[in-house]
Amino acid sequence: MRSNEYIVLFSILILSLIFQIQCNKRTSYLTVGTQAALEEVAVRETKQKDIRSCVDPLDYAPYDTLLRPLRHIRLNVHFMDSSTGIHNFSEQKGRKYMKTLIANANDRLTRNNKMKLPVNNDTPNLSPQYQYVITPTSKDDDGFFFHQDDELSFFLNKGKDKNNYNRDVIKKYAISDDTILNVFVMPHHPDSLKTGRYKAASTGIALGTSLKLAGLVEQPDKPWNFATLLNHEVGHIFGLRHSWYKNDGCDDTPVHKNCWQPDGTEKCPEPGSNNMMDYNNSQMAITPCQLGKIHKNFSNTSSELRKLVIPSWCDFDGSKTIVVKDQTQWRGSLDLSHNVVIKKGGSLTIKCRVSMAKGSSITVEPGGKLILDHCKIHNDCGEQWNGIQVASSNSEQGEIIYMGEVQIENTTSVKS
Ligand SMILES: [Zn+2]
Structure with missing residues (x-):
């Protein structure tokens, strides 16, 4: 026999053995x-x-990415302006600005930092396992909307006409807010800014499945400056509280002084917090408990928040x-x-x-x-x-x- 024939015979023998084993172990x-x-x-x-x-948020934390794969939250964006059309971005600039901001926020969510507090903690910095997707409502839009309204367009977080908690702009202009998280980009009121006593703060507020952001128009060249503000406000929407308090429902977010930047003084000792749900110059850390709370809402079949997530499951x-x-x-x-x-x-x-x-x-x-x-x-x-x-x-x-x-x-x- 030639060697080729030996190989064929040998292969047949092995195959029949495997077949027999399979039959025996049916x-x-x-x-x-x-x-x-x-x-x-x-x-x-x-x-x-x-x-x-x-119940426990930690049982929802994304430790295992097969069990908790990447989820996508649908977003759309509304630019509010007065009838003069001079107080917010142009359509082209607005789209570019918010696309950059959202891409930057998504990027930061992939780079969850280790917690600085408490000192010497061993809190894991898990992959957050969620991202945002700008989502049109129909084939006639691209998820960006531009409104002119002299009554409802401006944001005021101080003074007698303070309206940051007011939902009227959301009630009137939110689109598909049962399945899409609506983001409103609002200018601070020009009359208040003119007084010189009102500061155009970078601020936001989460209301139901929508949120309002202000201060963006006043910093038109720095969309990335607002990426963590978006992440913070979306955190609120998905059930997170400010984490410098004791009652935020998470044991891995310690109580602290909530300083924007620590300076080593007793009032603002080093290290400061870098948690996303505090007011600090980083906002780049999310703990397993906080992520668990977010994913618990993704998993809650009776929550309206679950409907904001693309059901990839x-x-x-x-x-x-x-x-x-x-x-x-x-x-x-x-x-x-x-x-x-x-x-x-x-x-x-x-x-x-x-x-x-x-x-x-x-x-x-x-x-x-x-x-x-x-x-x-x-x-x-x-x-x-x-x-x-x-x-x-x-x-x-x-x-x-x-x-x-x-x-x-x-x-x-x-x-x-
Ligand atoms: Zn907040």
Whole structure:
């Protein structure tokens, strides 16, 4: 025989061996896609609901980027001007300015800095996992709007006509504010500026799903100066409070003096804060708890804020799989785009809500364990997922344990 023929024979031998091994270790799958199937296949255990599950912001922090992938918040921009048309940017300049500002804000969100406070902290600086996208409402616009209104265009954060908390401009001009975060760029009132006692502060205010920004027109060459102001105000919209206070709901943001710039004095000691939700010259750090609060709102199916996020969790992505190899708990809500596979020796406990993408599945391999602890697994996009696949081999099988009320919804097992 020639050497080529040896190679062919040898390959056939190896292939037939592999085939035999596969036949011997044949794996069969059972689908659990309904409550009835769960009760038939799974072992029921009695356990009270863990009252902390679904609640703690840290259970929503983006430690794992497969579980908490990059989210995109839709934005549009309104430029307010009087009928004279001289108090705000021109259309061309306005578009350019805000595109630069938003790109800079997005860039800063990818460069989350380590917290300076408390001293010697080991707070992780996670990837924030969100960005902004300028979003048109229809094919007739590009997400930028220019309004002329002598009554509602100006911003005043001082004096008897103070209107920073007033929502009238939003009520009149917001567009698609159920799905798009509306940003209003407003000039300070020219009459107040003329007095010399009113300062054109760089300031903003978050009101519902809209926000007002002021001071931009007065600094027309420095859009990047306002990038962290945008990030700060969007932080407010998604549930963050000022972090120099004690009651901001986060243990990783210490109380401090809230100095713009520390000078080593007792009043403003070094180091100062660099947190995004304080007033300081950096605003470049967001803690895991703060990010958890934001992502908790992304995940809250009853929150109006979730609707501002592009629902990328509706798209199945088979290029990656969420593999569970050890003891894992999912205590916060999740919206997944990938299949989930629990390997031999791995154990996954689900304690909250999980949305599975269309056509995706959770596979429990032989020797793997899935624990459904007072949870809900569904598809939040009006589509169907393929349910839980429990695998069995000759010697072993996947195991499901459930406790309390477990909802398995929107699977292909349910005939519609
Ligand atoms: Zn603020």
